[in-house]
Amino acid sequence: MSVVHLDDLDAIELPDGFVWRPVRRHFDIRAFGVNAYTAREAGGQIVEEHTEGSLGHEEIYLVLRGRARFTVDGNDHELGPGQLVFVRDPELRRGAVALDADTAVLALGGKPGVAHTVSAWEAMFAAVPASRAEDWDEAIRIHQEALEEQPEHGALLYNLACMEARGGRRLDALLHLQRAVQLEPKWAEYASKDSDFAAIRSEPGFPGA
Amino acid sequence: MTGYEIVSIDELDQYASSDGTLVLSPLRRRIGFQPAGVNVWVGRKAGDRVIEEHTQSDGQEELYVVLRGAARFDLGEDSFDVTVGGFVHAPGGLFRGAIALADDTRVLAVGAKAEEAYVPSAWEDFYLAFAYLRGGDEAAGRAAMNEALEREPDDWRGSYNAACFEALAGNTDAAFERLQEALERNPRDLLPYLGSDTDLDVLRGDPRFAELTR
Numbered sequence: 001m002s003v004v005h006l007d008d009l010d011a012i013e014l015p016d017g018f019v020w021r022p023v024r025r026h027f028d029i030r031a032f033g034v035n036a037y038t039a040r041e042a043g044g045q046i047v048e049e050h051t052e053g054s055l056g057h058e059e060i061y062l063v064l065r066g067r068a069r070f071t072v073d074g075n076d077h078e079l080g081p082g083q084l085v086f087v088r089d090p091e092l093r094r095g096a097v098a099l100d101a102d103t104a105v106l107a108l109g110g111k112p113g114v115a116h117t118v119s120a121w122e123a124m125f126a127a128v129p130a131s132r133a134e135d136w137d138e139a140i141r142i143h144q145e146a147l148e149e150q151p152e153h154g155a156l157l158y159n160l161a162c163m164e165a166r167g168g169r170r171l172d173a174l175l176h177l178q179r180a181v182q183l184e185p186k187w188a189e190y191a192s193k194d195s196d197f198a199a200i201r202s203e204p205g206f207p208g209a
Numbered sequence: 210m211t212g213y214e215i216v217s218i219d220e221l222d223q224y225a226s227s228d229g230t231l232v233l234s235p236l237r238r239r240i241g242f243q244p245a246g247v248n249v250w251v252g253r254k255a256g257d258r259v260i261e262e263h264t265q266s267d268g269q270e271e272l273y274v275v276l277r278g279a280a281r282f283d284l285g286e287d288s289f290d291v292t293v294g295g296f297v298h299a300p301g302g303l304f305r306g307a308i309a310l311a312d313d314t315r316v317l318a319v320g321a322k323a324e325e326a327y328v329p330s331a332w333e334d335f336y337l338a339f340a341y342l343r344g345g346d347e348a349a350g351r352a353a354m355n356e357a358l359e360r361e362p363d364d365w366r367g368s369y370n371a372a373c374f375e376a377l378a379g380n381t382d383a384a385f386e387r388l389q390e391a392l393e394r395n396p397r398d399l400l401p402y403l404g405s406d407t408d409l410d411v412l413r414g415d416p417r418f419a420e421l422t423r
Contacts, residue, residue: 002284002303006294023272027298030323031270032245058244062317064276064294072213082218082276082315086240089212104294106274108319110244115324 002027006036006064006104012128018045020125023106024118032116033057033109036064039098046105049095052087055119059087059109061096066103070096120146120156127163136167154184162196170200181207214240218249218276218315224340227408230258233340235333236317245321246329252278252309252316259316262306265299267330271320273297273307278314280307331357335370339377347378365394373408384409385417392421 009021021036023029039046046068052059061070062084070077070085073092077085078099087094096105110116123146130138143160150156157180164173177197180187188207191197200206221234232251236242246269252259259280265271273282275295282289282297283306290310291297299305307316321327334357341350354374358367372387388409391399403409403422412418 002287002298003282003289003291004296005292006296023296027272027296029270029272029298031321031325032319032327034272034319058242060240060242060247062276064274077215079215083215084218085213085215086242087213088241092212094213106317108245108247110321110327112243112327114326116244116321 006038009036011038012125014048014125014128016045016048018048021104022122022126025122025126030116030118033107033119035107035122036104037107038102038104039066039068040101042098042101042103044098045095046098046103047094047096047107049093051093052090052109056090056111057109058090058112059094059107061085061087061094062106062108064104064106066098066100068096068098068103068105070094118146118149120150120153122146123156124159127159131163131166134166136163136169139163140167140169152183154180154187157183158187158190161191162194165197165200168199170203173197173200174203174205177207178205216240221249223251224337226336227339227343231261232257233336234315235337237329238333238337243327245319245327246333247317247319248333249276250316250318252280252314253312255309255311255314257309257314258306259309259314260305260307260318262304264304265301265320267322268301269320269322270301271299271305271318273299273305274317274319276315276317278309278311280309280314280316282307329360331360331364331367334360338370338374342374342377350374350378363394365391365399368394369399369402373406376409376411379411381412381415384412385415385421388412388421 009026012020014020019038023034023036037046047061063079063081065081067080070079072085072094123142127139127142140163143156147156157176161173161177177191192208224233234249234251236249237247250259275291275293279292282291285303334353338350338353354371361367368387368391372384375384375387
């Protein structure tokens with residue numbers, strides 16, 4: 001379908017309390033990153049505090065409705081409909097809190113000078129409802145689909161391993177975790193404390209074991 | 210240039226197209242956004258065209274977001290009424306266009322090609338060059354025109370647009386030089402425009418015009 005309203009998009013509530021509306025994923029847009037976020041209540045986080053340092057993205061955050069207080073590089077700005085903040089510097093920390101219930105913010109971004117690559121975090125966010133429902137097969141499927149495009153993505157492999165461990169696929173979990181650690185050794189330390197791996201932590205070959 | 214910037218769509222300049230049917234608020238140029246083309250189109254009155262009827266023959270995919278008011282979008286053979294918070298996705302080859310259904314409708318348009326780094330298209334510069342010229346600022350128009358020509362230096366349409374610009378600015382000799390350049394680059398596509406484009410009216414009485422079309 002080529003037309004959709006914000007309120008008819010999937011509403012995926014994330015651990016920080018904001019609701020992700022996956023615009024890019026809905027249309028399978030390949031040329032740029034675009035998503036929307038809504039907040040159920042005033043005072044709720046609507047754009048998570050983060051930087052774009054690892055992705056190198058320039059980002060535009062545009063208020064579609066309601067009001068939000070953006071904090072960018074330590075400075076607060078209250079914005080209403082039709083107002084936007086363009087964060088040119090990927091290293092700047094940014095985030096926003098809704099000032100009205102049902103505020104909506106559009107986020108648009110990409111890395112200058114290169115063809116757009118779908119951000120791996122989208123698959124991780126998309127898998128949240130399945131994980132909550134302990135539908136591990138679906139959560140695994142979403143990660144596998146993303147890995148087809150980015151097979152060497154450490155965070156995706158690590159998260160896939162988490163889902164596989166929770167879903168009882170012990171060998172797959174171990175192999176994918178090992179691959180994640182090969183690509184990015186930091187995942188060994190994460191895995192050592194991650195309760196998702198409780199069932200396989202004593203297996204031979206568990207990183208750091 | 211700081212690391213971030215706050216902008217309101219109401220602060221953006223508005224430029225009407227030469228026939229007055231479209232109004233552009235150029236956001237990408239205003240903020241220097243690099244990953245994709247991004248602009249705001251304005252329908253000042255209900256019934257005004259807010260998105261030009263077109264396809265993207267270059268394969269660029271586009272997303273339209275209604276920011277204020279409402280608009281009736283035509284997509285291929287279908288028609289949709291879209292309100293604030295509505296998204297319309299148009300792959301490259303799909304015909305699209307929209308009419309405002311309310312006064313002061315604003316539509317955000319985002320576009321880029323998949324699997325390619327985004328490069329700004331010259332059309333924005335051409336559009337603004339003529340808008341500046343009509344507004345009496347030939348110097349700003351010429352600067353925008355030069356930017357366009359630098360982006361696509363070998364395209365006959367650049368030479369043709371420059372010819373129109375010079376004709377409208379009253380620089381007849383420069384206009385003929387540009388027309389000759391366009392003709393050498395692509396006579397087949399250029400000639401149909403020569404007979405009907407009113408931008409060139411000031412040139413038609415000049416013997417050089419007849420010479421070009423002979």
